[in-house]
Amino acid sequence: MKKQRLYMISLDAFGAKDLAYARTLPTFKYLLERSALVEKVETVYPSLTYMAHTSIVTGVYPKTHGITNNTYVQPKRKSPDWHWYAKDIKVPSLFDIAHEAGYTIASFLWPVTGRSKAINYNLTEIFANRPWQSQVLISLWSSSPKFVFNLERKFGEMRNGIKQPELDHFLTAGIVDTIHTKNPDLMAIHLVDLDSTRHEFGVDTKEARAAIKRMDDHLNQIITAMKEKGIFEETVLALFGDHYQLDTHTVVRLNQLFKTQGWLKESKAGMIQEWDVLAKGADGSCYIYTKPGVNLADVRNSLEQHSEQIEAIYTQEEAADLGADATCSFLVEAKKGYYFVSDSDGPFLEEISRAETTAFHKGTHGYSPKKENYETTLFISGPGINSNARIPSARLVDEGPTFLHAMGLEFPQAIDGKVLATLFN
Known part of the structure; x- marks a missing residue:
C-alpha cells in the first residue's frame, strides 16, 4: 500500500471568527484559496485542549476516550498533573492505526502523547510539575530522547522554558529540520502561541492578532520546507482549531x-x-x-x-x-x-x-460547544481533496475519521464521528 502523507496542524484557540483576519495574511490566504473548508466546527465539552486533541485523533467524545479534563482530580495538589501520557487514552488513536500501517510519525507538542509507542519522533507537551524536576529531563524522559536531544542541541537557544512566543519559534525550527532530515509520513503539530496570548490579553486584542500573524509566518516556514523537500503537492495538509476562547x-x-x-x-x-x-x-x-x-x-x-x-x-x-x-x-x-x-x-x-x-x-475556553460564536474551523488540501468543497458545519469528532480516510485508513472501533465525504473528489 502506498502511504499517503498527512500533516495535521492544530492552531490552538483559533476560531471560525478568526478566518476573516487570517484571509488578510499571505500564508493563510494562499492555503485557504487551495483548501476545502469546513467553516464552523463544533468542539467537545468541556472544550479544553487535551480533551479536544484526543477527540480529534480518536473520533470519539471524552467520556469514551477517557480524557475528560486537562488535569487529574488531585485536590491535595496545588498544581495537579496533566494527562500527558498516551497510556491514559482508552481507545486506539489515529497514531496507533498509522503506526500499524507502517507510517513513520513525528509529533510536536501534540497533547496526550507522552511515551507513545506509536510515534517515532516525539516532542511531548509536558512541563516540570515537581520541584525536583528539570524541564529538559522530563521532556527527554517522556519524548523520543535522541530526537529531542538533537533539537535542543540545534535550536535550544531559541527557547525560553515553555514561554511563548519563543516556544513556537523553537517548535517551527524543529519542524522544518525534521521535514528535511526525517521526512515523516505523518506529522502532528500543535502551535500554542495564540492560546497563551488570548489567556494573557483577551480574545480580540492587538496581541492576539500579532499571534495570528506569527502563526502565519510559522506556516510559511513549514510550507517552504515542504516545497524544498518536494513533498508539498503530494501531502494532505489539514489545519484546524481545537476550541475558541471568550x-x-x-x-x-x-x-x-x-x-x-x-x-x-x-x-x-x-x-x-x-x-x-x-x-x-x-x-x-x-x-x-x-x-x-x-x-x-x-x-x-x-x-x-x-x-x-x-x-x-x-x-x-x-x-x-x-x-x-x-x-x-x-x-x-x-x-x-x-x-x-x-x-x-x-x-x-x-x-x-x-x-x-x-x-x-x-x-x-472550556465552555459548552453550543455557546454563541464559539466554533472553531477546519481547512484541508492535497491529494484526493476537492478544493472547492465548502461545508457550513461539522464536529471535532469528524476530523479523525476524515484524516484517516484521506490516508486510506479507518478506525477499527465504533466511533462518534463520521468521514466528511463532501471534502473528497
Whole structure:
C-alpha cells in the first residue's frame, strides 16, 4: 500500500471568527484559496485542549476516550498533573492505526502523547510539575530522547522554558529540520502561541492578532520546507482549531462555596484535605464530584442560588449525553464572562483586572460547544481533496475519521464521528 502523507496542524484557540483576519495574511490566504473548508466546527465539552486533541485523533467524545479534563482530580495538589501520557487514552488513536500501517510519525507538542509507542519522533507537551524536576529531563524522559536531544542541541537557544512566543519559534525550527532530515509520513503539530496570548490579553486584542500573524509566518516556514523537500503537492495538509476562547471578567471558586457549606476542609496551607463535595474546574465549565451519602438535591440547591454566574446545571446523565465525564454528579456551565477555578483559597468571586498583568485568564475556553460564536474551523488540501468543497458545519469528532480516510485508513472501533465525504473528489 502506498502511504499517503498527512500533516495535521492544530492552531490552538483559533476560531471560525478568526478566518476573516487570517484571509488578510499571505500564508493563510494562499492555503485557504487551495483548501476545502469546513467553516464552523463544533468542539467537545468541556472544550479544553487535551480533551479536544484526543477527540480529534480518536473520533470519539471524552467520556469514551477517557480524557475528560486537562488535569487529574488531585485536590491535595496545588498544581495537579496533566494527562500527558498516551497510556491514559482508552481507545486506539489515529497514531496507533498509522503506526500499524507502517507510517513513520513525528509529533510536536501534540497533547496526550507522552511515551507513545506509536510515534517515532516525539516532542511531548509536558512541563516540570515537581520541584525536583528539570524541564529538559522530563521532556527527554517522556519524548523520543535522541530526537529531542538533537533539537535542543540545534535550536535550544531559541527557547525560553515553555514561554511563548519563543516556544513556537523553537517548535517551527524543529519542524522544518525534521521535514528535511526525517521526512515523516505523518506529522502532528500543535502551535500554542495564540492560546497563551488570548489567556494573557483577551480574545480580540492587538496581541492576539500579532499571534495570528506569527502563526502565519510559522506556516510559511513549514510550507517552504515542504516545497524544498518536494513533498508539498503530494501531502494532505489539514489545519484546524481545537476550541475558541471568550473574554472573562470574574473568577468563580465553587470550592469556597462548598467550604462554607461544610462539604470540604482545608489544611493550614490552603490545600483541600478532605471533601464530600468537590468542584473540579474546567474553566468555562466545572465538574462537581460527590462522595456516597451526599444529598444531591442539597448540592443542586446550593448551585441554583448562583444563577448570576451559572448558566446551566447538568445531571450525571446529561453530562454523559454531552460526551463529558460520566462519573461526575453535576456539570455546570458558566455564563459568559465567568470561569471556574478549582482552588478554595480565596473569595467565591474575584474580579479579573483588565488593566494589569494577572495570574487569571483574560480570555479562556472550556465552555459548552453550543455557546454563541464559539466554533472553531477546519481547512484541508492535497491529494484526493476537492478544493472547492465548502461545508457550513461539522464536529471535532469528524476530523479523525476524515484524516484517516484521506490516508486510506479507518478506525477499527465504533466511533462518534463520521468521514466528511463532501471534502473528497
